[in-house]
Amino acid sequence: MDFGWTEEQRLWRRAVHDFAQNEIAPRVREIDTTERIPPEIIQGMAEMGLLAPVVGEEYGGAGADWTMAAIAAEELGRADISLAVPVLYLVEAAWGFIFYKYGTPELKEEILPKVTRGEAFLGIATTEPGGGSDILGACRTRAVREGDGWVFNGEKMFISGVRESLEWGGIHLMLARTDPDPEAGHRAFTFFAVPLKETEGITPTFFEDMGRMGISTGGFALQDVRLPAHHQVGELNRGFYHAMEGFSAARTLIGATCVGAAQAVLDMGIDHIRQREAFGRPLASFEGIQFPLADLYTELEGVRLITYKAAWTMDQKYKHDAATHYDIALAAAMAKLRAPLVGFEVMNEVANWFGAMAYTKELPVEMGIRGIRSYSIGAEGTVNIMRIIIARELLGQEFLPTAYERRKGE
Numbered sequence: 454m455d456f457g458w459t460e461e462q463r464l465w466r467r468a469v470h471d472f473a474q475n476e477i478a479p480r481v482r483e484i485d486t487t488e489r490i491p492p493e494i495i496q497g498m499a500e501m502g503l504l505a506p507v508v509g510e511e512y513g514g515a516g517a518d519w520t521m522a523a524i525a526a527e528e529l530g531r532a533d534i535s536l537a538v539p540v541l542y543l544v545e546a547a548w549g550f551i552f553y554k555y556g557t558p559e560l561k562e563e564i565l566p567k568v569t570r571g572e573a574f575l576g577i578a579t580t581e582p583g584g585g586s587d588i589l590g591a592c593r594t595r596a597v598r599e600g601d602g603w604v605f606n607g608e609k610m611f612i613s614g615v616r617e618s619l620e621w622g623g624i625h626l627m628l629a630r631t632d633p634d635p636e637a638g639h640r641a642f643t644f645f646a647v648p649l650k651e652t653e654g655i656t657p658t659f660f661e662d663m664g665r666m667g668i669s670t671g672g673f674a675l676q677d678v679r680l681p682a683h684h685q686v687g688e689l690n691r692g693f694y695h696a697m698e699g700f701s702a703a704r705t706l707i708g709a710t711c712v713g714a715a716q717a718v719l720d721m722g723i724d725h726i727r728q729r730e731a732f733g734r735p736l737a738s739f740e741g742i743q744f745p746l747a748d749l750y751t752e753l754e755g756v757r758l759i760t761y762k763a764a765w766t767m768d769q770k771y772k773h774d775a776a777t778h779y780d781i782a783l784a785a786a787m788a789k790l791r792a793p794l795v796g797f798e799v800m801n802e803v804a805n806w807f808g809a810m811a812y813t814k815e816l817p818v819e820m821g822i823r824g825i826r827s828y829s830i831g832a833e834g835t836v837n838i839m840r841i842i843i844a845r846e847l848l849g850q851e852f853l854p855t856a857y858e859r860r861k862g863e
């Protein structure tokens with residue numbers, strides 16, 4: 454067993470760290486207040502190979518593996534604790550991979566080079582007004598085959614990057630019901646690539662979020678939207694399974710980026726308690742400060758290990774064919790369960806150490822608290838859904854009749 458990095462991983466971390474600290478970290482407050490990621494940052498990310506990095510070089514991607522992708526996610530989280538830039542990064546990394554794996558060559562040639570150059574956005578749209586956790590019950594958006602294409606009606610909600618897609622162009626991978634038979638279960642859905650900007654019949658909606666302000670959250674209604682057949686992504690009626698694969702990738706990177714953001718805040722806290730005095734002594738000399746520091750550092754290190762184990766498991770699957778979908782789902786769910794919760798705990802405790810200053814916008818900690826909460830509330834699956842996935846792997850399907858039937862249809 455080796456807990457170190459290869460030379461390639463070490464150099465990659467250094468390169469992303471330097472870029473993120475120099476180009477992104479000084480602009481996080483600006484990103485939070487203007488609610489935009491500056492184009493220079495997107496351009497810099499493109500030049501670094503940080504846009505959809507797992508996509509192959511033939512489409513302008515970096516051909517990175519999941520460990521490299523997780524290293525970058527951690528460094529981006531460390532630099533932008535509001536998590537706006539990391540969200541853009543990891544949504545495109547995870548779902549860009551699914552599009553790269555399952556999209557039609559014709560559409561990939563049109564879309565992916567623009568995504569990797571930072572000229573188009575690539576997002577995911579599974580959630581609907583009826584809910585995000587229970588995809589089977591809540592996904593009502595219908596896709597009906599007509600002539601040589603598809604016609605869509607329905608609505609998606611709480612979708613990251615709707616404004617970006619409308620402004621820059623690009624696609625959202627959208628899950629739609631293609632088999633109306635209630636008995637079809639998980640085999641009733643198909644993925645489609647929907648370009649929000651150019652497509653007629655799309656009505657966007659927007660939410661005012663509490664955090665990660667630099668990337669938008671919205672939704673879109675589809676009324677008699679028509680798309681040609683080559684916009685189908687993956688096999689007919691296998692969309693649910695492709696979605697689960699993408700979620701495992703996204704959740705692994707979420708683990709890494711929450712670890713990075715929490716580490717950045719913890720480091721700020723350590724600097725502060727060493728120099729701030731109360732009762733004639735540095736705060737760091739009080740056990741009431743030291744003990745939570747020790748506990749939280751240990752928790753954070755545990756989450757970091759779980760997260761890199763998840764990235765390693767992804768590489769076992771995709772590079773070595775030595776892990777299954779269930780292995781990656783379990784590993785990623787553990788990372789996604791713990792990282793946002795531990796990250797939030799770290800930030801909340803460090804806020805105490807800063808006293809009143811932490812409750813102001815003079816300090817960045819409040820941006821971190823607002824941002825990281827998105828990942829325990831729900832983005833890419835709630836904490837309870839992570840628990841359901843983990844319990845399903847431990848107990849088997851018979852104890853979890855409402856979770857997806859893991860052995861059926863595989």
Ligand SMILES: Cc1cc2nc3c(=O)[nH]c(=O)nc-3n(C[C@H](O)[C@H](O)[C@H](O)COP(=O)(O)OP(=O)(O)OC[C@H]3O[C@@H](n4cnc5c(N)ncnc54)[C@H](O)[C@@H]3O)c2cc1C
Pocket residue numbers: 576577578579580583584585586587610611612613614662670827830831832833834835836837838855
């Ligand atoms: C900032 C942000 C960005 C997002 N971006 C995207 C995006 O880009 N694309 C996209 O498709 N979606 C996105 N989402 C939506 C996200 O996937 C959903 O919020 C999430 O899946 C939960 O769905 P819901 O909000 O409808 O809550 P619900 O599914 O209604 O769940 C509500 C609560 O009930 C709990 N619950 C549900 N079922 C069970 C159960 N069986 N046992 C115990 N507890 C249960 C949940 O854990 C949750 O606490 C985003 C969400 C946020 C907050």
